[in-house]
Amino acid sequence: MSGVDLSLQIGSLKLRNPIMLASGTVGYGNEIAEFADLNKIGAIVTKSLSLNPRKGNAPQRIIETPAGMLNAIGLANVGVEQFLKEKIPFLKQYDIPLICNIAASTIEEYVECTRILTTEDAIKAFEINVSCPNVKEGGLQFGNSCQMVSEITAKVKAETDKPVIIKLSPNVSSIADFAKAVKDEGGDAVSAINTLVGTSFNIFTKRSKLKNVTGGLSGPAIKPVALAKVLEIKQKVDIPIIGIGGIMNWKDVVEFMIVGASAVQIGTLNFIDPYASERIVAELEKYCVENGINKISDLTGSYIL
């Protein structure tokens, strides 16, 4: 035992360490569990769930870009009912807090999904996706409106006693205004950032490479943007932030925490190195030992300007 305290708390959600697996990059946990020991990870966030199953977008769904990738999966998922029946039992074998990510086309659907899922004890918190760039209805049209984000936060909070985290879009002029809206309505934390809207065209056929035309940019290419958004929120709003965007190693985690993140999510990296999250936890602990940090939460917002 190193004696370093890696734990933290967001509302009633207790995490043994700040490393979470990001929604949409670990499915419902079963594939990633073949690589990483889920009992050592801070938390897992499910693939976005909607009330009914969604087929998702036609291919091509993925394009590699310099130091990143564009995806337009289109929220393919099994729906809440099948999730509870078929997917939760697997995750219950592990000692890992389960956070359900919810994506919906209407405010009523967010509320209904929360109402159904909150009865399941294994689910410890909700992450509300108001910022998916790849669906026609809902998604970004919610994430671009402060009023909508306020309303969704209030209504979801009214439906559950569990912590509610709102996943914010970077595709807005002032992300701090959205974080403030979440705080004002009783939201417990914000996740920042979801993907950036991007596209890519074939110069010979002049056609978009993604069937959906646009997709969400992720990977190390977006890390500087994500860091700036986290810092902006930290400076203006007193709410826990879960930092997301292009984390490739423990150094990136430390950087996110310094600019204001209480915890972080590993996303695209899971596709490339499915062992990475477990390794990063160990490396983070080593960093703390070597730098005399007794409590990792002391790092949060420790930036010097």
Place this chain on the structure above:
Amino acid sequence: MPLLNAIVEKSIEIDNKIFLLKVYSPALTANVKPGQFINVRVSETIYPLLRRPFSVCDVEGDYFYLMFNIYGEGTKILSRKEKGEQLDILGPLGNGFNIDGDFDTAVIVAGGLGAAPFPFFTRMIDKEKEVLSFIGGRSSHDVITYEMKNVSVATDDGSRGYHGNVIALLQNKIDELKSKKIKMFSCGPSAMLRALKTFAIENNFECEVSTECAMACGFGICQGCPIESTQHPDKYLLVCKDGPVFNVKDVVI
């Protein structure tokens, strides 16, 4: 499906910018089946970022081979790998060809680099079974017959073998094919697979196809490689996990 450290033995340019990479990995060769693939991290840096999927081309003892052409940055880096370099691979991934079925003759239908999985296939198929290989390409430069048996070639421009596409060549040999108990195995461009599907269904031939799609992870978590299912149109199958080899009747190509 472990993450394996493999060691490069050599990179060989066999023909027309087609490369073979010979790699040492007893952990992979002990478990891989024809038609399965691996996902290769060609660089430790963030460019290129994603792994590259390749079907396993052949296996010799503790060594396996990958076959590729230089398509972009990833394959360029791969072609320059030198003896002794570590190669970070994930695999074996996906489902391979079912080569043990009730048939006497395996009919391989390959287009261009779709030939890649068939040297291993040809090596592994039951010695009592006959193998007939039908190889198509736009011109003779695109025809790859490396380590294949009983090869018939078709080229669109007539520069080698039959003048026409490989499905027309199969149609020409229909009497011979019908006289045997055959099963077809195919990999190649979508247009070829589509035509083959029609041909196989019309003639009531059993047929498995290896499909491809851009993917990020190769093991089911990115959901990046959907393929339309004929039986369940309400949801997609995934090329990486449900495939890449499918019964041709099960997928919309």
